[in-house]
Amino acid sequence: RALDASSATGTNPTLFAKEFSLADRVALVSGGNRGIGLEMALALVEAGTRIVYCLDLPEKPGDEFTKVREYASHLKGTGGEARLEYVSADVTNQNAMWKIGKTIGDREGRMDVCVAAAGILRGDTPCLTYPAKQFEEVIAVNVNGVLYTAQAAGQQMDRFGNGGSIIMIASISGHGANQGHPWVSYNTSKSAVLQMARSMACELGPKRIRVNTISPGYINTSMTGQFLAKRPELVEVWSSHNPLGRIGRPDELRGIVAWLASDSSSFCTGSDILVSGGHHAW
Ligand code: NDP
Numbered sequence: 001r002a003l004d005a006s007s008a009t010g011t012n013p014t015l016f017a018k019e020f021s022l023a024d025r026v027a028l029v030s031g032g033n034r035g036i037g038l039e040m041a042l043a044l045v046e047a048g049t050r051i052v053y054c055l056d057l058p059e060k061p062g063d064e065f066t067k068v069r070e071y072a073s074h075l076k077g078t079g080g081e082a083r084l085e086y087v088s089a090d091v092t093n094q095n096a097m098w099k100i101g102k103t104i105g106d107r108e109g110r111m112d113v114c115v116a117a118a119g120i121l122r123g124d125t126p127c128l129t130y131p132a133k134q135f136e137e138v139i140a141v142n143v144n145g146v147l148y149t150a151q152a153a154g155q156q157m158d159r160f161g162n163g164g165s166i167i168m169i170a171s172i173s174g175h176g177a178n179q180g181h182p183w184v185s186y187n188t189s190k191s192a193v194l195q196m197a198r199s200m201a202c203e204l205g206p207k208r209i210r211v212n213t214i215s216p217g218y219i220n221t222s223m224t225g226q227f228l229a230k231r232p233e234l235v236e237v238w239s240s241h242n243p244l245g246r247i248g249r250p251d252e253l254r255g256i257v258a259w260l261a262s263d264s265s266s267f268c269t270g271s272d273i274l275v276s277g278g279h280h281a282w
Helices: 013-020 035-046 063-073 094-108 132-160 183-207 222-230 233-240 250-261
Strands: 026-030 051-056 084-088 113-116 164-169 209-216 272-275
Touching: 026 035, 026 094, 026 132, 035 051, 035 063, 035 084, 035 113, 035 164, 035 250, 051 094, 063 084, 094 132, 113 132, 113 250, 132 164, 132 183, 132 209, 164 183, 164 250, 183 209, 209 250, 222 233, 250 272
Parallel strands: 026 051, 026 113, 051 084, 113 164, 164 209, 209 272
Antiparallel strands: none
């Protein structure tokens, strides 16, 4: 780009803000009713996204979502308009996901950002007897569901030709293994997501659709809360394995998702970003 430093003051907040701005963008976030997905949706809205469609399983959104939607509608410049929309759907239903993508595309005339955050952790059985049904359930949501979410948004990104950013929430569990149960299904699913993102990044690069993953370490949400309720001693174990000595918060993923969604990360695709307090794997 052409550089003219005649009026520079040593910083260029306007240029910097523009690079990071998501103004006018349209986003789809799965698992957006609570936890990490909802936090990601809020980060996108605060970075300027015109509207974020938050997709999740329950028929009606929860209180947490309603509170965040209300807050988002009062952000400066929104004029009381809804910036978060709730969509009830099952990410494992490919047809339904494609239809939702098309409906959003028809209504908004674009699709720019996708965050595939819906995920599950199931079971409490050793790997040698881990039930087929639970294994299939975890793979269906954590792998197939991520693909169908990326397809739903990616088809619309392709249709409108503006490029786009697909962000999949993987995990440190996709990088290493941990002792105990029920990790055999979860770890398998998350390493598949890492490879899915790389493959899609290669194929979609020419369309300027970028595909990246974020691999969080242990984050305090209802997923970990339910798990730790059964095994409270793991709080100490997880914290002591972490160089920062603690479990993370969903809001500590905000910056990275906003960056990956924005033009500031325009040369970043097929990458995985660990946000784990330095804890990489067991
Ligand atoms: P939560 O359980 O709090 O949120 C997951 C959301 O996904 C829930 O709202 C859940 O809906 C939704 N969901 C589950 N199945 C489906 C489905 N079939 N269709 C649509 N939505 C569905 O978990 P987190 O916020 O902690 O996790 C978000 C993502 O981050 C997951 O992919 C998880 O694997 C990943 N992750 C989490 C970490 C952590 O420590 N918390 C660490 C690393 C990665 P419902 O309420 O109905 O169950």
